[in-house]
Amino acid sequence: xxxxxxxxxxxxxxxxxxxxxxxxxxxxxxxxxxxxxxxxxxxxxxxxxxxxxxxxxxxxxxxxxxxxxxxxxxxxxxxxxxxxxxxxxxxxxxxxxxxxxxxxxxxxxxxxxxxxxxxxxxxxxxxxxxxxxxxxxxxxxxxxxxxxxxxxxxxxxxxxxxxxxxxxxxxxxxxxxxxxxxxxxxxxxxxxxxxxxxxxxxxxxxxxxxxxxxxxxxxxxxxxxxxxxxxxxxxxxxxxxxxxxxxxxxxxxxxxxxxxxxxxxxxxxxxxxxxxxxxxxxxxxxxxxxxxxxxxxxxxxxxxxxxxxxxx
Ligand code: 8YV
Numbered sequence: 001x002x003x004x005x006x007x008x009x010x011x012x013x014x015x016x017x018x019x020x021x022x023x024x025x026x027x028x029x030x031x032x033x034x035x036x037x038x039x040x041x042x043x044x045x046x047x048x049x050x051x052x053x054x055x056x057x058x059x060x061x062x063x064x065x066x067x068x069x070x071x072x073x074x075x076x077x078x079x080x081x082x083x084x085x086x087x088x089x090x091x092x093x094x095x096x097x098x099x100x101x102x103x104x105x106x107x108x109x110x111x112x113x114x115x116x117x118x119x120x121x122x123x124x125x126x127x128x129x130x131x132x133x134x135x136x137x138x139x140x141x142x143x144x145x146x147x148x149x150x151x152x153x154x155x156x157x158x159x160x161x162x163x164x165x166x167x168x169x170x171x172x173x174x175x176x177x178x179x180x181x182x183x184x185x186x187x188x189x190x191x192x193x194x195x196x197x198x199x200x201x202x203x204x205x206x207x208x209x210x211x212x213x214x215x216x217x218x219x220x221x222x223x224x225x226x227x228x229x230x231x232x233x234x235x236x237x238x239x240x241x242x243x244x245x246x247x248x249x250x251x252x253x254x255x256x257x258x259x260x261x262x263x264x265x266x267x268x269x270x271x272x273x274x275x276x277x278x279x280x281x282x283x284x285x286x287x288x289x290x291x292x293x294x295x296x297x298x299x300x301x302x303x304x305x306x307x308x309x310x311x312x
Contacts, residue, residue, distance in 0.1 A: 016297065154168075
């Protein structure tokens with residue numbers, strides 16, 4: 001009999017889904033309208049879970065799965081998984097570490113370029129047919145912010161932070177960073193105090209794990225970033241106090257923000273929709289065919305190894 005696996009969030013690669021179906025009985029929880037009834041029916045037989053980094057799995061749900069052996073996160077973040085509870089019960093938790101680093105860093109730089117150079121605003125300007133009608137070409141569009149040479153502050157110098165630094169360095173950007181401690185193998189300037197990092201940066205790029213860093217980007221940090229500073233977030237929405245961010249943007253206390261992640265996804269504060277100083281993405285940093293395929297393969301391997309008793 002094939003092991004039963006509860007899938008909490010979709011995988012968009014048909015070949016990976018076919019492989020999962022071949023190896024396991026996949027219970028597609030995310031498709032169910034009556035989730036409690038579905039759990040009642042299948043919960044007792046579930047040995048594995050597939051979830052997304054943002055979705056994670058709560059203690060309450062794990063408690064409904066008495067035979068659970070492994071949670072395979074199709075992502076790198078474990079902030080939405082109750083790790084302490086999983087550890088107590090001996091449930092393994094795997095991630096797709098390493099698979100998405102380059103894509104997330106690519107998007108961070110893409111967002112930096114987009115918000116500073118006004119790419120989305122300019123795109124809307126051309127698409128809406130306004131260009132030929134301006135008195136002077138480009139008149140309604142403000143001049144943009146140069147990216148090359150900007151002082152970049154990276155929050156979280158893990159895999160993604162380092163990949164962002166490599167890319168920013170190619171743009172001639174001086175780079176500083178903060179983390180729990182300085183990294184002996186990183187040449188960039190370490191600044192322990194987040195407010196000081198914000199003060200010394202033209203753009204703050206968030207690449208930190210959110211497990212112990214909820215709302216670290218607050219009104220004070222945003223004020224320190226200042227009216228010429230930009231905030232880029234490709235990590236987790238909850239790193240930012242979103243109320244403070246909305247207030248800072250509305251008051252022009254920072255120059256702009258480019259966000260791939262939000263506190264309450266997929267609900268994005270409507271106040272951001274009409275703001276031309278903001279670029280928005282629906283949590284897509286790892287969403288390339290190549291990376292999602294690699295991530296899917298790692299999820300399959302993790303379930304296979306765990307459910308056949310192999311070491312992860
Ligand atoms: C994914 C993520 O979008 O890696 C993470 O933690 O949040 C994202 O890369 C998500 O996990 C896809 O399911």
